[in-house]
Amino acid sequence: MASPLRTAARVFYFIRNITRDVAPQALFRQRLARRLEQARLSSKTVRDRVNYYNRLDHSFVPSAAAVPASQIPKFGSMYYYDLKEFARYFDRHLLIDLEFGDVVDVPAVPSIVKDRPIRND
Numbered sequence: 001m002a003s004p005l006r007t008a009a010r011v012f013y014f015i016r017n018i019t020r021d022v023a024p025q026a027l028f029r030q031r032l033a034r035r036l037e038q039a040r041l042s043s044k045t046v047r048d049r050v051n052y053y054n055r056l057d058h059s060f061v062p063s064a065a066a067v068p069a070s071q072i073p074k075f076g077s078m079y080y081y082d083l084k085e086f087a088r089y090f091d092r093h094l095l096i097d098l099e100f101g102d103v104v105d106v107p108a109v110p111s112i113v114k115d116r117p118i119r120n121d
Contacts, residue, residue, distance in 0.1 A: 017081035028088040056110060063109045066095040074100060079114060
């Protein structure tokens with residue numbers, strides 16, 4: 001059984017995210033440039049970090065299973081809200097491949113996963 005503190009944190013998590021869901025998504029996209037400027041990371045730092053997480057050596061197109069950023073499945077789940085927290089900053093028509101659940105193998109196509117498979121590839 002969950003502790004009262006954990007239950008309260010979970011309730012707050014869902015209230016915060018439901019509130020974000022009903023807000024116009026254009027507001028979040030307008031804030032993106034300001035947030036990126038506040039981060040003040042050098043372009044080399046950003047490039048190094050992106051290259052670390054996205055070890056791609058060729059271009060790709062989204063798979064047939066890709067969904068628009070505005071239609072993330074599992075509405076109301078923690079997977080949904082964790083991804084929506086960042087997806088809301090992008091064009092709602094952007095296609096993304098994603099895998100929810102415990103991902104232990106590297107996906108066949110570049111995909112968004114909640115946890116990173118622990119492998120070198």
